[in-house]
Amino acid sequence: MKPIENLNHIFNTLLWGTFIFLTLLHTSCEDFTEIDSPNNQLIGIQVFEDASTVDAAFAHIYSQLRDVAFTSGNTSGLSYLMGHFTDELTLYSNSQPDVQNYSNNTLISSDGKANTLWSSGYNLIYASNRILEGVTHSSALSQADKDRFLGEAYFVRAFIHFNLMNLFGAIPYITSTDYQINKNVSRLDTEVIYQSLIADLQLAKTLLPETDTSYNKLRPNFWVAAALLAKVYLYHEDWQLAHTEATDVISNGGYVLSTDLSQVFLKTSTATLWQLGEGTAGTNTLDAFTFIFASGPPPNSALSSYLIADFEDGDSRFTNWTGVISEEENTWYYPYKYKLNSPTGNTEECTILFRLAELYLIAAEAYAHDENISEALNYLNPIRTRALLDPITTSDLDVLLNAIYQERRIELFTEQGHRFFDLKRTGRTFTELAPIKPHWEPSDTLLPIPESELLLNTNLNPQNDGY
Template identity: 45%
Template sequence: MMKIINQNRYIQLYKIPVLIVCCIFYTSCEDFLEIDEPLGQIPHKEVYEDEATATAAVTTMYAKLRDEVLVTGTSFGMGALMGLYTDELEFYGNPWDPSLTFYYHQIVASDVGVESIWGKSYNLVYMSNAVLEGLETSDKLSTEFKQQLRGESLFIRALVHFYLTNLFGDIPYPKTTNYQINSEIEKMPVDLVYSAIQEDLTEAKSLLSNSYIMGERTRANSGAVSALLARVYLHLEQWQKAETESSEVIGNASLYTLETDLNNVFLKESHSAILQLKPQDPGANASEAATYIFDSPPPPFVALSNGMVENMDSNDLRKTQWVGEVTDGSQSWYYAYKYKQQFNTGTSMEYSIVFRLAEQYLIRAEARARQHNISGAQDDLNRIRQRAGLANTTATDTESLLEAILNERRFELFTEHGHRWFDIRRFGVADEVLEPIKSGWKITDLLLPIPESDLLMNPNLEPQNPGY
């Protein structure tokens, strides 16, 4: 039985007397929408009789992503954990910090960090399913309004499962809140998980418009769905589809353009942002700055690896504008300086970015290279290099272009939601990259273990991943 039905930490699937979801867990929905009556006091059915409470049920899912699930910019998000898992970050925190096992590749099936990733992710899946079911039975909301919320919920469910299958391999894909069904749920093979992801995203794209529902880019639109689809197709090695979806985003110049100034990329008004997560408190900023920035040695949690920084070209503007340095006079440490506002600034300046345009250029460059469209791949790669103050690529064939693209992704997307790990894994070079620098590395570390407690509660989740 998965952790989503563990009464100690998650909503019980057989007891839903109050509003879903999320506001039972969080009051952060109030940041998105203020309502008169506390959501936790509203019966579940009544949530979907009013646009305000139905909207709050959906926006709270974004708050979960922002604060604790997968793409959070905190210390337990993929940016930090999988950065430590690779050659991107060095660990300097407390020896009892759960992140330490990721850094040293000492993860076991009872690892609390892994349990947290799995449990909180499936909790969010449950929430998305509860919203979908509530919308389905509602006769008080307009069709257009329900389509918007349904599209966003499908998008979030697909996003969570994309990360989970890349972390754990074969996983369940629950589509109901029914206790009995979920208590006996089985794992699906990765290819079927991807089929379910594509099904959710295809429907979501048909339901969502090109415009942003709240003005700011803090709720999914069709562009965000295309951005995720492009990433999905890249992982599936469906190159033409990846190119098509990324081209759809890149071609929407009225909404998305590359910021010429690197200092503007992570601002809340960034024209390259496709989906952002808004901070909870007025005047607050993205969590990433507080997670990565430090102003005195030694680093309190993590620092960028010297190897990564040293491998950046000296003329790379990302090295001077996205990397900070702290020294004690004899030794230097480096930190990610993409987000620069650690504290409340009165008016929020930075939102956490989940998808941005530069990734779409790099996706299309790779998709084109793998289809042997050398000039097209070069053009896309050079757009990113030129903005970073670098000369055009010297790669002129498929193999050298793919190597250059992998390298460019390393320096463009560092500390952003685990890109480095997923890249070296899907390129098949994880062993080559990590074996020389990680004494605990094993080839079976390509997957995380399914939490031991979940296997004990639900034998249908067997077998455990190899190596655990």
């Protein structure tokens, strides 16, 4: 695999660059990155002899998640790409042919965006494995620091593999930095991947602290690992385990579901489990910069008419989380969850990767599949009443599940590819997208494995169907 071949050198170089960069930061949103510059360049195992340099390694990972990888709020991130791949966004620009391929369902095996998703993901998996190996063999770190770092690295490794699996299907699950091993890896059946994900997350939970008051929710803790584990169990259809993990976070994690929708996406939100910090003081999210526009027609994209039509009358999320531009006879809407698309005195919004509402919906869906309708409603209806909608009062399981899917569509729109993943895992991609997407086929639930990777490592064959 190309991303892994030279990463030992790249990782150490990036660490040094990260140290220099971090000394220039003075931001409360990334307190954990305020690290003294080392006296001389650190390479190899020396990086793992001091907690501050390991923290710098994690800071690099999170900056890449914010700026480059699939979690980025830019036009290469899942929120934007998969919004076009499904039915959340309409593309108006003629200057983004690569995004047009997602919008028009014309992806090819050499797609550059898919290659970036793959390569950036595996680069960060390599970085997390490097931390795991270095911290494990460190003789200088305290046991408390080692536990925290190991738990965090196991979580990051699982988080990235989980998203790559849902994008590409069968993938390698990389647990080593040894190039001789990694250059010939094969794709694994998704069942094997699920077991690896569960093992990593269960281990992360035993190592991570439950609180992170020093880090402003910028570092995954015990509850974030539990939230991802709940999501993994949901996708794997382990219903009882999914609602057990989700309700534990809801009941014991100390997070509070905000009733004021204008507060949900602020950096200080009580419902945020994990968010990505800003690059420099006063910078807000790439999401807002990407989605918000001030005049029509939209310079790039707008919310699709399909999504707008799916909002129920009176849903306060429509007025709080969508912006509108009207000119003459035309009206366009854009995602307005993040509202600050320019710098402010202090950073007020950070890209959120896990928030409490998703755990409510995971619990509701898992209980529904477990045929516990009353408990499912207990977790679905707080999301609806917070949006000023009437509670659901049904005893029909199919009606309830459809209501939960609808609630996920509206609550989580243009966030981290939720719509695509939900349609895919519930078997609804063809029925929902074929009527509105040209040439949509059942095989279009997977992105192409980058052609360049197949040429470098033939063990990654065969290519996904349809490419």
